[in-house]
Amino acid sequence: MNAPVPSSLESLYQCSDQELDQRIQAAKDRLGDSVVILCHHYQREEVYKFADLTGDSLKLSRLAAERSQAKTIVFCGVHFMAEVADILSGPEQVTILPDLAAGCSMADMADLPQVEAAWKELGRIIPVDTQVTPITYVNSTAELKAFCGSHQGTVCTSSNAGKILQWAFAQRPKVLFFPDQHLGRNSAKRMGIPLDEIVLYQPELPMGGLTEQDIHRARVILWNGYCSVHQMFQPAHVTLFRQRIPDIRIVVHPECSMEVCDLADDLGSTEQIQQIVQNAPPGSRFAIGTELNLVNRLKHQLTDREIHFLCPTICMCSTMFRIDTQHLCWTLENLLQGHIVNRITVPQREAHLAKIALERMLQVR
Ligand code: 13P
């Protein structure tokens, strides 16, 4: 089959699912090893089935850094993930996000001017440079990773947050953790930090809504950010499942609130959740508190386990969902013709500093 002339994105919405699948597969076959398709576990099934490699944020960061033979990384995830791939991949490699509108609402909850203002404000109360390690959750812009890189800080993901906090406390007595308050609180609490030493900084309020005393007492200063998908899971959902199915195992993502996480049997990143369910004996029953596409996939793959979605309503990452087969097809067919569409390029200085922060993270095992 000849390589089709890349259609306009709009026209691909007229194609049947079958035609799109055939065209994506044909483009993928022709592009061969020059392209690697990375997919996050929340990706919709129609796209996920074309992944060369899948994973959680940490695994995908490592994979992006290792796939030096691929000229192009097509990242089916959200914007911050593609930025990390661009930062960690080689200078000759190109990273593409098939739909540039695939962002992360949590990552949008902290920007550089706000974090710099907070740093300055805290600096009026305590010597931040010697007392505070900034940690950004990977769900953040590259410029916040660069901020951490230039302030002796680092990055964490949902699978290594506890270890990264330990690393941070070996450097300095306090941590400023952004943007996800829940991952920060759940991880700090699990390492034994009392709740009165964990405070919440609200960027819209003077001094984050904290007193001088709060700031002196705090070991962990959390940013007031959250994931709109994971905030849907409630303690009552856990209680209801326990009443209905006494031997149910509740597994949730640490972006869920502390009240939900405290009631769960296990917490884990998307990769860890997948492993927990895969490694359980047939017949095991689970209620899972994370994005719907991953839970549905596990349900379809592991039919000898009983798998429930923890929330009675649909909790989907609507931005991740923007990456569809039309965008994937359009991206690949353009590549076949030598056109790069939707490239993610982190400016050089920012990428350099962000890489320092990311490499500090990758060294912590
Ligand atoms: P993972 O690192 O667990 O894949 O999580 C990323 C994410 O955005 C969860 O909402």
Ligand code: SF4
């Ligand atoms: Fe961001 Fe939440 Fe989507 Fe994860 S699920 S990418 S934190 S909006």
